[in-house]
Amino acid sequence: MEIILKSHLDKYYDSLIEYKHIASRLNTVFLKDIEKYNTPDSILHLGSSLILKDWSGRSDNGWAYTYPTDSKICTNKDNYSEFINDLLSKQFCLMYAQSFEGLERFFKNLIFECAEIDEELKTIVKIELKKKNQIFCRKNIPSGNSLLEIINKLFDSFSYQKDILQFDLKDSFFVLSETRHNIIHNDYILSKSKIFCSTNKKNLFVDLFEYKPIKKNEIKVNLDIEKFKRLMDFMCEFTFQILKKTCLKYDLNWKLYKNMDKI
Numbered sequence: 001m002e003i004i005l006k007s008h009l010d011k012y013y014d015s016l017i018e019y020k021h022i023a024s025r026l027n028t029v030f031l032k033d034i035e036k037y038n039t040p041d042s043i044l045h046l047g048s049s050l051i052l053k054d055w056s057g058r059s060d061n062g063w064a065y066t067y068p069t070d071s072k073i074c075t076n077k078d079n080y081s082e083f084i085n086d087l088l089s090k091q092f093c094l095m096y097a098q099s100f101e102g103l104e105r106f107f108k109n110l111i112f113e114c115a116e117i118d119e120e121l122k123t124i125v126k127i128e129l130k131k132k133n134q135i136f137c138r139k140n141i142p143s144g145n146s147l148l149e150i151i152n153k154l155f156d157s158f159s160y161q162k163d164i165l166q167f168d169l170k171d172s173f174f175v176l177s178e179t180r181h182n183i184i185h186n187d188y189i190l191s192k193s194k195i196f197c198s199t200n201k202k203n204l205f206v207d208l209f210e211y212k213p214i215k216k217n218e219i220k221v222n223l224d225i226e227k228f229k230r231l232m233d234f235m236c237e238f239t240f241q242i243l244k245k246t247c248l249k250y251d252l253n254w255k256l257y258k259n260m261d262k263i
Contacts, residue, residue, distance in 0.1 A: 151242075
């Protein structure tokens with residue numbers, strides 16, 4: 001059983017180190033590019049515009065006419081640094097969103113594997129699946145809040161210490177999920193009152209992410225390279241705590257990596 005659980009965790013960890021590796025290289029290359037165009041004699045002008053074809057409109061011997069839209073963007077040496085930093089932040093946020101998808105997959109795999117040896121847990125999952133007329137199998141393990149409810153029942157209660165901050169599983173999952181959701185579905189913008197609705201949630205969000213105010217009740221998620229690396233480390237350590245608690249619950253060996261057996 002330990003080997004199976006470790007294989008799921010290893011797969012997730014492989015994705016995290018890939019994100020960190022890619023992010024580091026992107027950051028290095030683009031920051032060097034900023035330096036290149038930050039000299040007095042450098043010249044830079046980048047422009048893009050969006051052109052559309054009206055498929056159902058007039059044509060020239062079958063070729064649709066093109067029309068310029070009002071969507072344009074220009075970048076020069078004066079705003080290039082701002083442009084690159086915004087680009088990097090968006091890329092880091094999108095990689096974080098991918099890492100959260102991997103976290104959910106790990107949780108689902110964990111629930112499925114544990115349910116095979118825990119009839120009580122399997123019953124809990126089946127009750128949740130019955131609401132959607134689904135049978136028990138790996139592909140039907142639910143996502144989102146339903147997944148969180150199952151995990152909470154699996155562990156009864158789960159809290160952990162991150163440096164000097166104390167968090168529980170439910171708050172952590174909420175912050176991670178809500179941030180991922182708004183990165184993908186709301187152009188990186190979160191409701192301040194929602195994400196800061198409790199002291200613990202606010203503390204965790206501020207610890208993991210950068211942000212800037214947009215409106216009175218809206219903030220935009222930002223990530224620089226250092227914050228992103230620490231975020232990937234958090235995802236790594238957070239999932240290990242989940243695995244460790246699972247192993248302790250079922251009397252399994254949680255010391256799965258080098259030197260852990262020396263502690």
